[in-house]
Amino acid sequence: MRDKFKPHIFVVDDEQGMLEVVSLILEQVEFECTCFTKADDCLRHLRTQICDLLITDVKMPHMGGMELLRQARQIVPWLPVIMMTSYASVSMSVQALKAGAANFIEKPLEMKTLLAVIESALTQNDPANVLRGKQLTNVEMTVLCLILQGRDNDEIADILQRPASEVESHRSNIMRKLDVNSTVDLERRASAMGLDKIS
Structure with a gap:
């Protein structure tokens, strides 16, 4: 299929x-x-x-x-x-x-x-399947979704009920896997890949 x-x-x-x-x-x-x-x-x-x-x-x-x-x-x-x-x-x-x-x-x-x-x-x-190709975990994809909504680390930590340090670690992993160095670049890359559709 x-x-x-x-x-x-x-x-x-x-x-x-x-x-x-x-x-x-x-x-x-x-x-x-x-x-x-x-x-x-x-x-x-x-x-x-x-x-x-x-x-x-x-x-x-x-x-x-x-x-x-x-x-x-x-x-x-x-x-x-x-x-x-x-x-x-x-x-x-x-x-x-x-x-x-x-x-x-x-x-x-x-x-x-x-x-x-x-x-x-x-x-x-399909946009989420692009993330699968980048080997993002479920938690990393959820964090990415919240980042694309404009949430900061503290807000994401509160929503997910996880430590802010853990959220920062997930953010770093996401940026490494998507090969970007800043949140602005991350948003641009997400838009170019059609990932903004999942946010």
Whole structure:
């Protein structure tokens, strides 16, 4: 489907059988897949692992798909999220899309439909894929997004609830990986690469 990179997709569903179905489909097109039965586990992994796309069920115990979508986008603001459910309604679809979901699909899943929706979501997220090519981590991409919004280190530290010294370290890593020496150059490079679209 895509030759730029091998997407890593997180899938969340409290039904093990559904996870196995989605995993099998993704493996057939050689996508990396990590499955979770609990939203909390997915959120923990989002903080430390690369994820190019999140697919989640809407109705799950403890934390549903809508809340997972909200919290996941706080960790990785540009992360495309696909919602799936057995009980679709127009109002639910509208609510998911307004919350930032890339798409909304009904179960039972059809392979062609699922792959088409995945391809569309990944294509729309191309600016973030440029960052993947620069080997920026999820945290570094979040810091970059906040820098492009005009936030300083203290503001970013407050938002991410991390020490300012850690934010400064991430900023230095970002500038090194993007080969720039100042914030002005960073903003210019980001704009030239189309990365300002994700801020």
